[in-house]
């Protein structure tokens with residue numbers, strides 16, 4: 001058998017396309033007790049991929065971007081903790097904070113799970129980073145500290161606001177919070193109302209409505225609100241969600257999926273919990289605490305039973321493996337710039353046929369050739 005070799009999409013500087021060339025393959029010793037070597041069959045694209053490609057990362061170059069992967073287990077150190085969970089040949093999905101755009105990726109065993117049944121790689125690959133981020137901020141003891149999701153959880157009679165419910169992070173947050181027994185109130189554009197309701201939101205508000213702050217605050221104050229989760233990430237969205245907390249009569253905890261670099265406009269007394277690197281544990285430790293909601297418990301079980309939806313659904317934009325990654329990252333950048341029009345452009349490039357009208361959120365995926 002030919003010796004395995006590895007390749008990656010290398011980022012050699014900022015504002016330039018990634019370049020495919022060889023990369024190191026982790027040895028079994030390097031995998032150690034906790035890591036698993038995965039041969040990747042599908043990569044999902046996240047907004048952070050184009051954001052980091054465009055941002056000056058100083059001394060980090062050359063670096064490898066990419067977070068979400070699915071594939072087969074290629075190696076695991078014999079006798080290791082990881083080997084007690086995964087065997088060579090297992091079909092798995094998971095994520096890593098960068099380093100994902102490679103043919104072979106070493107994943108933390110705690111941040112991966114087996115793919116249920118015969119589900120195609122393109123499905124679970126879209127979930128990893130978004131569910132892990134949502135879980136950290138929703139259930140982590142330093143953030144909203146909500147109760148964990150479980151199959152058949154009883155209703156709690158408390159609400160949680162997910163601001164940016166149609167985003168990829170929001171799509172996962174709505175499902176996790178609903179599965180924990182809370183009533184989700186979400187915001188998104190009118191075109192996505194039905195989409196977020198299919199994920200479990202019981203009420204949806206248009207964040208572009210000029211009276212949205214007062215309307216949502218009044219709704220939350222009808223009962224107890226267990227927290228506000230900001231999943232849209234944009235600065236104005238962060239501040240808008242904080243204004244709801246400021247307008248409500250009760251004191252509500254608030255956590256954001258994104259670092260807020262300016263707190264201008266945030267009402268006095270509103271405390272926003274922010275993710276690393278702004279706060280608390282560094283990557284990847286920050287995700288380990290809440291794996292009972294993700295890879296280490298609820299997620300694989302709920303996926304297998306069809307209780308958890310893969311959302312947003314995957315849109316396979318390339319089957320060229322690493323050679324298709326840059327094209328997909330460029331498409332993600334266009335979606336961020338143009339919103340609905342960008343999604344329509346991406347869908348038309350792949351499938352054609354959509355001239356006008358609404359398009360639901362999608363998650364861009366690249367498959368191995």
Ligand SMILES: NC(=O)c1ccc[n+]([C@@H]2O[C@H](COP(=O)([O-])OP(=O)(O)OC[C@H]3O[C@@H](n4cnc5c(N)ncnc54)[C@H](OP(=O)(O)O)[C@@H]3O)[C@@H](O)[C@H]2O)c1
Nearest residue numbers: 133164166167168169188189192231232233237257258275
């Ligand atoms: N800390 C971490 O580990 C981590 C990991 C992943 C993501 N993130 C952050 O989480 C955020 C969401 O990421 P994502 O991948 O889920 O993004 P995404 O899928 O690209 O989300 C885009 C959607 O956000 C909605 N949106 C935009 N502005 C909004 C606003 N002002 N109010 C409410 N909704 C708004 C829009 O929904 P409509 O189309 O309905 O208008 C848009 O379609 C990003 O800022 C990202 O950087 C953080």
